[in-house]
Amino acid sequence: MDNEDEYGRRLLQPLAGEPPVPSRIDLSQVVAAGRRRRRTRHAVGTTGLLAVAMAAVMAVPVVIHRASADQAAAPGASRSGTASAAASPSQAASRYDRGDAPPLPTACKATELPSPGGGHSYARAVDPSGHYVAYRTYINGTNARIWHDGQVVDVPMPGEDNGFEAVNASGVAVGVTFVGESPGVTAMVYRDGGVAKLPGADGAAPSGVNAAGVVVGEKGGNPVVWRSLTSRPEPLPLPKGFTQGSANDVDDDGMIVGHVSKGGDRTAYVWSASGKGRALPAPVLGGVTATDTDARKITNGWVTGYATFPGKQVNSVRWDLATGKVVSLPKLTWSNDVSRYGWVTGMSTKNQAVLTDGTRYLVLEEIFPRYPEYGMNFGESISDDGLVIVGQNDDGGHDGLQRALVWHCS
Numbered sequence: 001m002d003n004e005d006e007y008g009r010r011l012l013q014p015l016a017g018e019p020p021v022p023s024r025i026d027l028s029q030v031v032a033a034g035r036r037r038r039r040t041r042h043a044v045g046t047t048g049l050l051a052v053a054m055a056a057v058m059a060v061p062v063v064i065h066r067a068s069a070d071q072a073a074a075p076g077a078s079r080s081g082t083a084s085a086a087a088s089p090s091q092a093a094s095r096y097d098r099g100d101a102p103p104l105p106t107a108c109k110a111t112e113l114p115s116p117g118g119g120h121s122y123a124r125a126v127d128p129s130g131h132y133v134a135y136r137t138y139i140n141g142t143n144a145r146i147w148h149d150g151q152v153v154d155v156p157m158p159g160e161d162n163g164f165e166a167v168n169a170s171g172v173a174v175g176v177t178f179v180g181e182s183p184g185v186t187a188m189v190y191r192d193g194g195v196a197k198l199p200g201a202d203g204a205a206p207s208g209v210n211a212a213g214v215v216v217g218e219k220g221g222n223p224v225v226w227r228s229l230t231s232r233p234e235p236l237p238l239p240k241g242f243t244q245g246s247a248n249d250v251d252d253d254g255m256i257v258g259h260v261s262k263g264g265d266r267t268a269y270v271w272s273a274s275g276k277g278r279a280l281p282a283p284v285l286g287g288v289t290a291t292d293t294d295a296r297k298i299t300n301g302w303v304t305g306y307a308t309f310p311g312k313q314v315n316s317v318r319w320d321l322a323t324g325k326v327v328s329l330p331k332l333t334w335s336n337d338v339s340r341y342g343w344v345t346g347m348s349t350k351n352q353a354v355l356t357d358g359t360r361y362l363v364l365e366e367i368f369p370r371y372p373e374y375g376m377n378f379g380e381s382i383s384d385d386g387l388v389i390v391g392q393n394d395d396g397g398h399d400g401l402q403r404a405l406v407w408h409c410s
Contacts, residue, residue, distance in 0.1 A: 095253060095301075096300055096301035096321065096322040097300065097340070098322050098323075101341035101342070101343075101357070102341070104343065104355065104356075104357050104360050104362060104386075105355065105362060105386070105387065105409035105410055106362070106410070107362075107365070107409065107410060108355065108362065108364045108365055108389060108407040108408065108409035108410075109365055109407060109408050109409075109410075110364065110365040110366070110367045110393070110405045110406070110407050111405065111406050111407075111408070112367065112393075112403055112404070112405055113133065113135050113145075113147055113152075113390075113403075113404040113405060113406060114145075114147075114152050115137045115139070115403070115404065116137065116139055117139040118398065119137060119138050119139040119401065120137070120138040120401045120402055120403075121135060121136065121137045121138065121402065121403055121404035122135060122136055122137075122138075122163075122392065122402060122404055123135040123380055123381070123390035123391055123392065123404035123405065123406070124136070124163060124164060124165055124166075124175075124380060124381065124390075125164065125165060125166045125167050125173075125380070125381045125390070126167070126381045126382065126383055126388055126389070126390045126406070127167045127168050127169045127171070127383070128168065128169050128211070128252075128299070128383055128384040129169040129383060129384070130383035130384075130385070130387065130388030131148060131149050131169070132146060132147070132148050132167045132168075132169070132171050132173070133146070133147035133148075133167070133390050133406055134146060134147075134163070134164035134165070134166070134167045134173045134175070135147065135163075135390070135404045136162075136163040136164075137404075141160060142160060142161050142162055142163060144156075144157055144162050144163050144164055144175065144190075146164070146167070146171065146173060146190065147406070148171065153193075155173075155190055155195055156195070157177045157188055157195055158177060158179055159177035159178045159179035159180075159186065160177070160178050161177065161178045162175065162176065162177035162178070162188070163175050163176070164188075164190065165205075165206060165207045165208070166206070166207060166208045166209045166249070167209070168209050168210060168211055168213070169211060170191075170211070170213075171190075171191065172189065172190065172191045172209055172213060172229070173189070173190040173191075173209070174187070174188065174189050174190075174198065174206040174207075174208075174209045174215050174217075175187075175188055175190075175206065176188060176205050176206070184203075185203060185204070185205050186201045186202055186203075186204070187200070187201040187204040187205060187206050187217065187233075188201070189206075189215075189229055191229065198215065198226060198229070198233075199226070199230065199231060199232040199233070200219070200226075200232040200233045203219055203220060204217060204218070204219040204224065204233055205217050205218055205219070206226070207246070207247070207248050207249065208247070208248060208249035208250045208256075208297075209250070210250045210251060210252045210254070211252045212228075212252070212254075213228055213229045214226065214227060214228070214250050214254060215229065215250070216247035216248070216249065216250045216256050216258070217233075217246070217247060218245070218246040218247060218258075219233055219235075221244045221245075222235055222236075222238070222244065222245055223235070223236040223238075223245040223246050223247035223256075223258050223260070223271075224236060224247060225247060225250070225256060225271075225275075236256065236271050236275060236277070237271075237275055237276075237277060238260055239260060239269075239277065239279070241262060242260040242261060242262055242267075243261070243262055243263060244260070244261045244262070244263060245258060245259055245260035245261060245269065246258045246259055247271070248294075248295065248296050248297070249295075249296065249297045249298050250298070251298045251299060251300070251301070253273065254272070254273025255270060255271070255272060255273065255298060255301070255321070256270065256271040256272075256273075256298075257269070257270050257271075257280075257295035257296070257297070257298045257303050257305075258271075258294075258295060259293070259294045259295060260277075260279075265291050265292040265308075266292050266293060266294045267279050267280075267282075267293060268280040268282075268293035268294055268295040268303075268305055268307075268317075268319070269295065270295065270298075270303070270321070280293065280295055280303065280319050280326065281319070281324065281326050282307065282326075283307050283315070283317050283326045283327070283328050285307075285309050285312070285315060285328050285330070286309075286312075288309045288310060288311075288312070289309075290307035290308060290309050290315075290317075291308060291309070291310055292307065292308035293305065293306065293307045293308075293317065294306050294307075295319065296335075296336070296337075297336070297337045297338055298321075298338070299337075299338050299339055299340050299384060300339075300340035300341075300384070301320065301321040301322050302318065302319070302320060302321075302338045302339075302340070302341075302342045303318065303319040303320075303321065303338065304316070304317065304318050304319075304335045304336070304337065304338040304344050304346075305317050305319075305335065306334075306335070307328070314333075315328050315329070315330055316328070316329040316330070316332035316333070316334060316335030316344070316346060317329065317335065318335065318338065318342065318344055318358065320342065327358060329344065329356065329358060330349075331348055331349055331356070331361060332344065332346045332347065332348060332349070332354070332356065333346070333347045333348065333349050333351070334346040334347040334378055336378065336379060336380050336381065336391075337379070337380065337381045337382045338382065339382050339383065339384055339385065339386035340384045340385065340386075341357070341385075341386055342357065342358070343355055343356065343357050343382065343386040344356050344357075344358070345364075345378075345379030345380070345381070345382045345389050345391070346378055346379055347376065347377065347378035347379070348361065348363070351370070351375060351376050351377060351378075352364070352366070352377055353366070353377040353378045353379045353389075353391050353392070353393070353407075354379065355379065355382075355386070355389065355409065362409075364377070364379060364389065364391070364407050365407065366393055367393060367405070368393045368394065368395040368396065368397060368398075368403060369395070369396040369397050370393070370394045370396050371394055371395075371396030371400040372396070374394075374400065375394035375396055375400065376392070376394050376402075377391070377392060377393045377394055378391050378392055379391040379407070380392065386409065387408065387409045387410070388406065388407070388408055388409070389406070389407040389409065390404065390405065390406050390407070391404075391405060391407070392404060392405065393405050
């Protein structure tokens with residue numbers, strides 16, 4: 001799910017009819033954001049789930065009912081055409097800690113990330129330790145920034161529409177910039193205060209990095225992995241009959257999550273550190289099996305992502321590699337990231353930024369007045385311990401701009 005696309009859609013939605021009052025929308029900002037995301041999708045082949053999701057949200061809303069119970073599935077359970085299993089739940093359980101988790105925090109205090117001039121800002125990632133944040137601002141173009149314990153570093157990059165998608169606890173960040181028209185998208189890495197191209201950068205888009213510096217992403221519409229910051233990207237194997245895919249995130253044990261497809265619906269997928277892959281089980285909701293799934297983030301064997309059910313809206317999903325269970329989270333419109341305890345952050349069906357363990361839901365502090373017609377607040381990324389979250393608040397007091405925030409929870 002691309003939150004910036006959805007934000008742009010909601011910004012433009014009031015223009016469908018005659019506005020009751022003069023427009024408060026900065027169209028130049030919306031067009032620039034839309035252009036950036038369109039170029040990204042064109043360059044790296046992002047299809048399937050986004051199209052299905054956008055069609056669903058533009059249609060008449062459908063109420064989604066939670067399945068009667070958590071659904072367990074065998075590790076290889078999936079639609080046909082998948083590769084062999086990477087690891088069974090019994091094998092995974094031995095390396096993933098599923099001991100007693102601490103109680104869910106009771107409050108999360110918000111602080112705005114610095115944005116010179118007070119313009120639109122967008123947070124993409126917090127590192128597992130909660131000390132580094134990758135975000136960008138939109139004053140006089142796109143400006144990539146790294147926040148480190150309250151101090152902000154501007155990271156100049158060549159090209160335009162640049163920003164970082166992931167950062168690890170050593171402050172290594174990976175992302176993209178656009179240089180020229182073909183291939184346009186270029187993979188970048190920030191470390192030790194400097195920025196450079198990743199090997200094989202042209203036409204590649206990284207989306208995750210772990211503690212060891214293993215980077216994952218996609219190139220030419222196919223999932224790839226950089227085994228180190230100095231190695232070239234290697235293609236990850238696709239199951240028979242599948243032609244496209246993406247690697248979206250990598251755990252510290254080397255497990256990679258993403259999706260594979262035949263050019264249409266996606267299948268959520270996981271690759272082991274050795275490259276062996278398997279499909280994640282499709283969730284069932286109200287007796288209906290999801291036809292499109294995408295695994296977005298992984299931490300300590302917990303995986304979060306999205307599923308689309310025929311005739312229903314997109315639904316948030318959480319998989320547990322240790323047990324093989326998959327659960328739907330129908331109170332979440334977006335499930336953007338997951339902590340080592342399985343806590344998920346995202347956006348609720350009430351457009352609030354939230355943290356949940358799947359049962360309890362905590363609304364994150366809102367420090368700006370949300371614009372009532374299309375305001376959206378959401379958590380985007382979470383630290384391993386679940387106590388630091390970054391994301392966005394809508395600012396209805398300033399033309400509905402999005403403001404990048406960091407929440408500290410207790």
